[in-house]
Amino acid sequence: MNFNLTEERQMLQDTLRRYLRDKYDTKTRNAIIDSDTGMSAEIWAELAELGVIGALFTEEQGGFGGAGFDIAVVFEELGRAGVVEPFLDTAVLGGGLLAEAGDAAQRALVDDVIAGGLHLALAHGEPSSRYDLTRVATTAVESGGEVVLNGRKAVVVNAENADHVIVTARESGALDEAAGISAFLVPAGTRGMTLRGYANLAGGRAAEVALDNVALPVSARIGAAGAAFGVLSDRIAAANVALSAEALGAMETATRLTRDYLGTRKQFGRPIGTFQALQHRMADLLIELEQARSAVINAAGHLHADAPLRDRHIAGTRNLIGRVGRLVAEESIQLHGGIAMTQEYELAHIAKRIVMTDHRFGDTDWHLERFIDLSAA
Amino acid sequence: MDLSYSPEEQSFRDEVRAFLAEKLPREMSDVIRAGGELGKARQEEWHAILNEKGWLAPNWPRKFGGAEWNAVQRHIFEEEAAAAHAPRIVPFGLSMLAPVLQKFGSQAQCDYYLPRILNGEHWWCQGYSEPGAGSDLASLKTRAVREGDHYVVNGQKTWTTLGQHANWIFCLVRTDTEVKQQEGISFLLIDMDTPGVEVRPIILLDGTHEVNEVWFTDVKVPVENLVGEENKGWTYAKYLLTHERTNIAGVGFSQAGLSAVKRAARAENHNGKPLMQNPHFAARVAQVEIDLMAMSTTNLRIVSAAAAGAAPGVESSMLKVKGTIIRQEINDLARRAAGPYAMPFASEGIEGDNDPVGPDYAAATAPQYFNNRKLSIFGGSNEIQRGIISKVMMGGGR
Numbered sequence: 146m147n148f149n150l151t152e153e154r155q156m157l158q159d160t161l162r163r164y165l166r167d168k169y170d171t172k173t174r175n176a177i178i179d180s181d182t183g184m185s186a187e188i189w190a191e192l193a194e195l196g197v198i199g200a201l202f203t204e205e206q207g208g209f210g211g212a213g214f215d216i217a218v219v220f221e222e223l224g225r226a227g228v229v230e231p232f233l234d235t236a237v238l239g240g241g242l243l244a245e246a247g248d249a250a251q252r253a254l255v256d257d258v259i260a261g262g263l264h265l266a267l268a269h270g271e272p273s274s275r276y277d278l279t280r281v282a283t284t285a286v287e288s289g290g291e292v293v294l295n296g297r298k299a300v301v302v303n304a305e306n307a308d309h310v311i312v313t314a315r316e317s318g319a320l321d322e323a324a325g326i327s328a329f330l331v332p333a334g335t336r337g338m339t340l341r342g343y344a345n346l347a348g349g350r351a352a353e354v355a356l357d358n359v360a361l362p363v364s365a366r367i368g369a370a371g372a373a374f375g376v377l378s379d380r381i382a383a384a385n386v387a388l389s390a391e392a393l394g395a396m397e398t399a400t401r402l403t404r405d406y407l408g409t410r411k412q413f414g415r416p417i418g419t420f421q422a423l424q425h426r427m428a429d430l431l432i433e434l435e436q437a438r439s440a441v442i443n444a445a446g447h448l449h450a451d452a453p454l455r456d457r458h459i460a461g462t463r464n465l466i467g468r469v470g471r472l473v474a475e476e477s478i479q480l481h482g483g484i485a486m487t488q489e490y491e492l493a494h495i496a497k498r499i500v501m502t503d504h505r506f507g508d509t510d511w512h513l514e515r516f517i518d519l520s521a522a
Numbered sequence: 523m524d525l526s527y528s529p530e531e532q533s534f535r536d537e538v539r540a541f542l543a544e545k546l547p548r549e550m551s552d553v554i555r556a557g558g559e560l561g562k563a564r565q566e567e568w569h570a571i572l573n574e575k576g577w578l579a580p581n582w583p584r585k586f587g588g589a590e591w592n593a594v595q596r597h598i599f600e601e602e603a604a605a606a607h608a609p610r611i612v613p614f615g616l617s618m619l620a621p622v623l624q625k626f627g628s629q630a631q632c633d634y635y636l637p638r639i640l641n642g643e644h645w646w647c648q649g650y651s652e653p654g655a656g657s658d659l660a661s662l663k664t665r666a667v668r669e670g671d672h673y674v675v676n677g678q679k680t681w682t683t684l685g686q687h688a689n690w691i692f693c694l695v696r697t698d699t700e701v702k703q704q705e706g707i708s709f710l711l712i713d714m715d716t717p718g719v720e721v722r723p724i725i726l727l728d729g730t731h732e733v734n735e736v737w738f739t740d741v742k743v744p745v746e747n748l749v750g751e752e753n754k755g756w757t758y759a760k761y762l763l764t765h766e767r768t769n770i771a772g773v774g775f776s777q778a779g780l781s782a783v784k785r786a787a788r789a790e791n792h793n794g795k796p797l798m799q800n801p802h803f804a805a806r807v808a809q810v811e812i813d814l815m816a817m818s819t820t821n822l823r824i825v826s827a828a829a830a831g832a833a834p835g836v837e838s839s840m841l842k843v844k845g846t847i848i849r850q851e852i853n854d855l856a857r858r859a860a861g862p863y864a865m866p867f868a869s870e871g872i873e874g875d876n877d878p879v880g881p882d883y884a885a886a887t888a889p890q891y892f893n894n895r896k897l898s899i900f901g902g903s904n905e906i907q908r909g910i911i912s913k914v915m916m917g918g919g920r
C-alpha cells in the first residue's frame with residue numbers, strides 16, 4: 146500500500162494549485178459566472194497549457210494520464226478553487242467518449258480538446274429521465290445513408306460553448322433498455338438542433354436541447370449502432386470520480402475558511418472558535434472530511450476495475466460525498482453566520498458547488514439504491 | 523385535553539378560507555407557489571387587502587386597530603394562508619415595532635405611527651445588527667449623541683432586511699459609552715429620508731437583493747423619536763425579540779412546503795415510477811411530516827400558554843430551533859425532488875415574465891434551499907438558542 150501521489154501527479158497538483166490560487170480569486174470567478182459565456186476562454190487556454198486536460202487522457206489517446214487518480218488530482222484542485230469551467234463536459238465526458246469509441250476522424254478531435262481549442266457537451270439526460278441512465282426516448286432513424294434524430298435533452302451543461310454536442314438516441318429497444326442506445330456527434334449549428342441556454346445556480350451554463358428532424362451522415366455515429374451504453378457508463382463512472390473529487394476539494398476550502406473564520410471572528414469579547422459548542426462541530430467536519438478523502442481514493446482506485454466492483458465503489462463514494470458534502474456546506478455556513486450568506490464571500494460559491502454536485506449523475510439516495518442493488522448481486 | 527377545534531374555531535377557519543378564496547389575487551399566489559417573492563408594490567397591495575378586512579394586525583389589541591386574535595385563531599390563519607400560497611406579512615412594523623410602541627411608546631407615538639403602519643405609509647426595517655455586533659448584539663457601536671432637541675447618529679447597521687423598500691428604520695443606538703454595554707443602549711426611530719442615511723445593497727448567495735447595509739453620517743433625529751427612556755433600549759429590544767420569535771416555528775410554511783414536495787415527487791419519474799413511490803424518498807418525507815405534526819402541537823401548546831399569560835421563555839427558543847430544522851429539511855427535500863432541474867438558475871423566471879426551465883416546481887428549489895440557511899442564523903442563531911435553553915434548564919434560573 147502506498148498513499149502517496151506519484152511525482153508527476155504531485156507536480157501537477159502543485160502547479161495547478163499555485164496557478165488557481167494566483168489567478169482564480171473570488172472576484173475574478175464571480176465576474177466569469179456573470180459573463181455571457183459563463184466561462185473564461187483565457188483561463189481555459191492557460192489551464193490547457195498547464196496540462197490540465199492532457200492529464201485526463203491516456204498516452205495512447207494523446208494525453209499523459211487518464212487514470213482514476215489523475216482525474217481525482219485535477220478535479221480536487223478545480224474544486225478547491227471553485228472553478229466553473231466545463232472540464233468535466235468537454236474533457237472527461239465528451240473527449241473521453243470520442244477517445245474511447247470514436248473512429249479515426251472523431252479521435253482526431255481529441256487532440257484539439259487536449260490543446261484547449263475545442264469544446265464538447267454530452268446531451269444524454271432528458272426532461273423526464275431524471276438520473277435514469279438507460280431511459281432514452283430521443284430517437285435515431287437510419288435510412289438512405291442518413292440518420293435523423295428527434296427528441297429533447299435536458300440540462301446539457303456547456304451546450305452553448307460546444308463546437309460539437311454528443312447526443313444519445315435510441316435506435317432500437319424499449320424506453321429504458323441499455324441496448325439500442327447510440328451516440329452521435331452533432332456539430333454546433335446543425336439544422337434542427339435548437340438550444341435554450343441559461344446560467345446554472347452554481348456557475349457555468351447549460352441548455353435545453355431540442356432535436357427536430359436533425360439529419361446527420363451515418364459517419365456521425367460514435368461506435369456501433371445501439372452499442373453506446375457501455376462506453377457511456379465508463380465515462381459516467383469517470384465523471385463520478387471527477388465530481389466526487391471536485392466536491393472534496395471544495396469541502397477542503399469550506400473547512401479551511403471556516404476554521405480561519407472561527408479563529409478571527411470575535412463576539413462576546415473573544416474568538417467564536419473558543420466556544421466549545423463550535424469547536425466540536427468543527428471537529429466533526431474535519432472527521433467527515435477525512436472520510437470524504439478516503440472515499441474519493443476508493444472510487445479513483447477502482448475506476449479501472451471490472452464494472453460491478455467499480456460501480457459499487459463509485460455508488461458508495463457518491464453517496465458518502467453527498468452526505469458529507471451537505472453537512473460540510475450547511476455547517477460551514479452556519480458556523481460563519483450571516484457573512485457566509487453573501488455572494489461576495491468565497492464560501493457562498495463553494496457551498497453551492499458542493500451541494501449542486503448532488504444533482505448530476507445521481508443524487509445521494511440514487512447512489513445509495515445503486516449501492517444496495519450492486520451489493521445484492 | 524381536547525384536540526378538536528370548537529364550532530367557533532371551525533367557522534373561523536371557514537371564514538378565513540372563504541376570504542382567501544375571494545380576495546387573494548391569483549397573480550400573487552402563483553408567485554408564492556413558485557417560490558418567488560413579491561415586489562414592493564404587490565406586497566403593499568396584499569397588506570392593503572388584509573387591512574381592509576381588519577386582519578393585517580392579528581396580534582394587536584382592537585383599540586389600536588388590530589384583530590386581537592387568540593393563539594388558535596392565529597394558528598388557523600397561518601395554516602390557511604400558507605395553504606393558499608398567500609404572501610407572508612412583512613413583520614417589521616406590524617409584529618416587531620408595534621408591540622414595543624404599544625407597551626413602551628408615548629401616546630403621541632402610538633397615535634402617529636400605528637395608523638401609518640396599518641395603512642402602509644410607513645415601511646419599517648429593523649436596524650439592530652452591525653458588522654461587529656451579531657450574536658453579541660449588546661456590543662453595538664452606532665452612536666447617538668444628544669445635541670439640544672435632537673440626536674446626532676453616526677455608524678453602520680447591516681443585514682437590514684428589505685431596507686431598500688423601507689422609509690423608516692427602528693434602531694438600537696449607543697447613548698452612553700461609560701456604563702455596562704446593555705445599559706447604554708437606546709431605541710430610536712429614524713426617518714430614512716433624513717440627510718446622511720445611505721442604503722447599500724448586499725446580494726445574497728441565491729442572487730437576491732434582500733438585505734442591505736444602512737450607513738448613518740451625522741444624521742439628525744428629533745428627540746421625540748426616542749422610544750421610552752434613554753438607555754433603556756435593551757429592555758425594549760428583548761421584549762421585541764420575544765415577539766419576533768412567536769411565529770418562529772413557521773408551521774404554516776412547513777406545511778405548505780411539504781405539500782409542494784409531495785406534489786413534485788408525484789410528478790417526478792424515478793426509474794419508471796413516481797418518485798413519491800420510492801421507499802427512500804417516501805421515508806424521508808414521512809419522517810419530516812411526523813416531526814412536523816408533533817411540532818405543530820408543541821407550537822399550539824406554547825402559544826396557548828403564552829396567550830393565557832405565561833411569558834414565552836425558553837420554549838420559544840425550542841420552537842425556533844426545531845422549527846428551522848424542519849423547514850430547512852423540507853427545503854432540502856424540495857431540492858432533491860427536482861433532480862437535475864434544480865441546477866438551472868432561473869432568476870428572471872420567477873416573477874413570471876419568463877417560462878421556467880423544466881417543471882414549474884423545480885426552478886426555485888435550490889435558491890430557496892440556500893436562502894433559507896438564514897433561518898438558523900437570524901433572529902438569534904440556533905447556537906444562541908441552545909445556549910439559552912441549556913442555561914435556563916441546567917442553570918436552574920429563568
Ligand SMILES: Cc1cc2nc3c(=O)[nH]c(=O)nc-3n(C[C@H](O)[C@H](O)[C@H](O)COP(=O)(O)OP(=O)(O)OC[C@H]3O[C@@H](n4cnc5c(N)ncnc54)[C@H](O)[C@@H]3O)c2cc1C
Binds near residue numbers: 480655896902905
Ligand atoms: C438573511 C438575513 C437577514 C437578516 N435580517 C436582519 C434585519 O433585518 N435586521 C437586523 O438587525 N439583523 C438582521 N440579520 C442579522 C442576524 O440577526 C445576524 O446574522 C445574527 O444575529 C448572527 O450574527 P452574525 O451573522 O454576525 O454571526 P456571529 O454572531 O458572528 O456568529 C457566527 C457563529 O458563531 C456562533 N456563535 C456566536 N456566539 C456564540 C456563542 N456564545 N456560543 C456558541 N456559538 C456562538 C453563531 O451561532 C454562528 O454560528 C439578518 C441576517 C441574515 C443572514
